[in-house]
Amino acid sequence: MDEETLEQVRSVVAAIPPGKVLSYGDVAELAGLRSARLVGRIMAEDSADLPWHRVLRANGTVAEHLRSRQLELLRAEGVLADGARIDMRQYRWGG
Template identity: 80%
Template sequence: MFERVRDVVASIPTGKVLSYGDVAKRAGVSSPRLVGRIMSEDTADLPWHRVLRANGTVAEHLRERQLEALRAEGVLANGPKIDMRAHRWTT
């Protein structure tokens, strides 16, 4: 399960994002919260910044760092949110 989540996160292209629920669905994991837990323990070497809450917001404690990393890839926030319709990876 850990490796499936890691594989999905690793495959998110530059300039695209997924929600925790999207990652869960693609990885065959039962819960977006479980994805969050896995990511909190084991994704430092992955593009973790491309995974957001379903409403396009980021974790408050990572906000500046995550938004900066997304901005560097051309994913711009509208205030504290990313437009999931515009930036969600759909393939």
């Protein structure tokens, strides 16, 4: 993966405001990419300094291994889950 792609994804994720979320596919689209999986890979490898918790699966769920922490961080910003799912229609950022 090239540096430009990495920076495009990082820029989109950094811009998501508190209280809003995007899906991996949303991030890919805004970054000009075709692959939500590539966004997931970038997030897994290089997102410690980003609001990574604001990026979810398209159905509003989070990765199981991040579930507690991610939902806690979102809740602190006013994003409330219904069980383990975030209502993407309510909280999705318009970009």
